[in-house]
Amino acid sequence: MATKRQGLRLNLPGAPNTPHTVPGTPGYxxxxxxxxxxxxxxxxxxxxxxxxxxxxxxxxxVDIRAAEVEAAEELAAATAQQGRKGLIVAxxxxxxxxxxxxxxxxxxxxxxx
Amino acid sequence: xxxxxxxxxxxxxxxxxxxxxxxxTKKLFPPIQSVxxxxxxxxxxxxxxxxxxxxxLPVITDAYEPSWEYxxxxxxxxxxxxxxxxxxxxxxxxxxxxxxxxxxxxIPTGAFRHVFKAPFGPSGASPLTTQMEAxxxxxxxxxxxxxxxxxxxxxxxxEEGGASLSASxxxxxxxxxxxxxxxxxxxxxxxxxxxxxxxxxxWLSGSGTSQDFSLSIANPVEAVRSLGIASKFPDIMxxxxxxxxxxxxxxxxxxxxxxxxxxxxxxxxFAATAKWVSDSIIATAYPYKLYVAMxxxxxxxxxVDALQNQRRHGASFSWKSxxxxxxxxxxxxxxxxxxxx
Numbered sequence: 001m002a003t004k005r006q007g008l009r010l011n012l013p014g015a016p017n018t019p020h021t022v023p024g025t026p027g028y029x030x031x032x033x034x035x036x037x038x039x040x041x042x043x044x045x046x047x048x049x050x051x052x053x054x055x056x057x058x059x060x061x062v063d064i065r066a067a068e069v070e071a072a073e074e075l076a077a078a079t080a081q082q083g084r085k086g087l088i089v090a091x092x093x094x095x096x097x098x099x100x101x102x103x104x105x106x107x108x109x110x111x112x113x
Numbered sequence: 114x115x116x117x118x119x120x121x122x123x124x125x126x127x128x129x130x131x132x133x134x135x136x137x138t139k140k141l142f143p144p145i146q147s148v149x150x151x152x153x154x155x156x157x158x159x160x161x162x163x164x165x166x167x168x169x170l171p172v173i174t175d176a177y178e179p180s181w182e183y184x185x186x187x188x189x190x191x192x193x194x195x196x197x198x199x200x201x202x203x204x205x206x207x208x209x210x211x212x213x214x215x216x217x218x219x220i221p222t223g224a225f226r227h228v229f230k231a232p233f234g235p236s237g238a239s240p241l242t243t244q245m246e247a248x249x250x251x252x253x254x255x256x257x258x259x260x261x262x263x264x265x266x267x268x269x270x271x272e273e274g275g276a277s278l279s280a281s282x283x284x285x286x287x288x289x290x291x292x293x294x295x296x297x298x299x300x301x302x303x304x305x306x307x308x309x310x311x312x313x314x315x316w317l318s319g320s321g322t323s324q325d326f327s328l329s330i331a332n333p334v335e336a337v338r339s340l341g342i343a344s345k346f347p348d349i350m351x352x353x354x355x356x357x358x359x360x361x362x363x364x365x366x367x368x369x370x371x372x373x374x375x376x377x378x379x380x381x382x383f384a385a386t387a388k389w390v391s392d393s394i395i396a397t398a399y400p401y402k403l404y405v406a407m408x409x410x411x412x413x414x415x416x417v418d419a420l421q422n423q424r425r426h427g428a429s430f431s432w433k434s435x436x437x438x439x440x441x442x443x444x445x446x447x448x449x450x451x452x453x454x
Contacts, residue, residue, distance in 0.1 A: 059298075
């Protein structure tokens with residue numbers, strides 16, 4: 001029997017179904033598709049549980065249905081790659097104000113857990 | 114790493130010092146370049162009193178006129194937020210492979226069309242307002258502004274650096290609050306803002322070469338003390354008597370052209386459209402798009418460059434979107450945001 005997988009989902013009401021970053025937390029998060037946690041190269045399950053318990057954090061830990069695990073893993077990998085590309089473009093455009101720190105956050109996110 | 118964030122929610126009614134409006138379902142952590150909350154303290158000075166004292170007298174608290182200023186790049190989700198803030202709620206239609214954008218291109222599933230059409234709302238005496246939490250995390254200082262109305266929204270698309278959104282307006286109340294202990298979430302940087310290379314203009318026939326294009330939406334509002342509550346802050350936010358919401362802007366021309374001059378001279382009306390098509394894709398190869406269509410654009414001011422020893426003489430014109438009836442301006446935004454309520 002396959003191990004039950006869990007993932008973190010963005011719980012920010014009204015957010016577009018696009019990848020989001022949460023500064024200080026590696027990875028990208030969608031409101032509609034959970035990002036898998038607990039496996040190699042992913043955020044640890046323990047850290048994910050802590051984020052879920054944090055009421056100020058817009059991430060919730062949810063079960064991923066067995067049939068959707070592979071798709072969730074592929075989406076997470078593709079999003080990280082897309083994020084790295086986006087970061088390069090953003091770096092070319094230059095940063096101002098608080099954008100520099102957000103770029104760093106996103107760089108951390110794209111590196112994974 | 115500097116830490117800080119702004120979180121915004123729309124209010125059901127303008128918030129003030131004592132009320133608790135219902136907040137929108139949608140919450141936004143905009144990727145700001147800057148947000149400045151201003152208390153607008155107006156302490157009472159009594160230096161005009163004859164007290165046989167030749168030094169300043171202590172001031173006492175009297176009134177506050179809070180306000181806010183905002184600047185960010187024109188990201189698709191944030192653009193819709195700011196447009197709703199000043200224009201009122203859009204008509205949103207879900208992309209389904211059938212509905213189309215103003216170019217007649219089919220909008221796929223996963224994308225959403227938001228149309229803001231003049232006359233802009235909301236109806237009633239009050240403009241739409243937001244609640245804004247500004248967190249200076251590193252300084253351990255947190256503010257909550259209530260009843261934030263958007264008096265002006267500017268969209269500029271400079272040569273470099275991305276299109277920008279600048280907004281400002283009055284607020285009803287500003288309080289220092291305890292740390293809301295929030296973790297902000299931002300859309301990934303791979304969702305790009307609109308940039309200069311995304312912008313095309315359909316303008317006056319025969320017009321000179323454009324050098325730039327800026328757009329401004331002005332929404333006359335005022336924060337007032339209605340004596341409804343005992344407060345040194347305003348308690349209601351109202352539309353003011355300075356006219357309707359106006360879409361206007363400027364368009365410097367690289368080359369002076371008789372068609373532009375004649376249009377200014379004769380107050381000629383012409384249809385015009387500014388269109389931004391993003392490099393980022395929403396779904397099925399369909400990119401984020403923003404259209405500002407004006408049914409009857411008119412030049413309302415302008416100057417030709419001074420004639421001098423130079424090879425190129427241009428001109429600069431101010432324009433305004435008007436109408437003899439209704440529907441002066443239609444703004445269409447296609448993005449990945451399902452709902453702004």
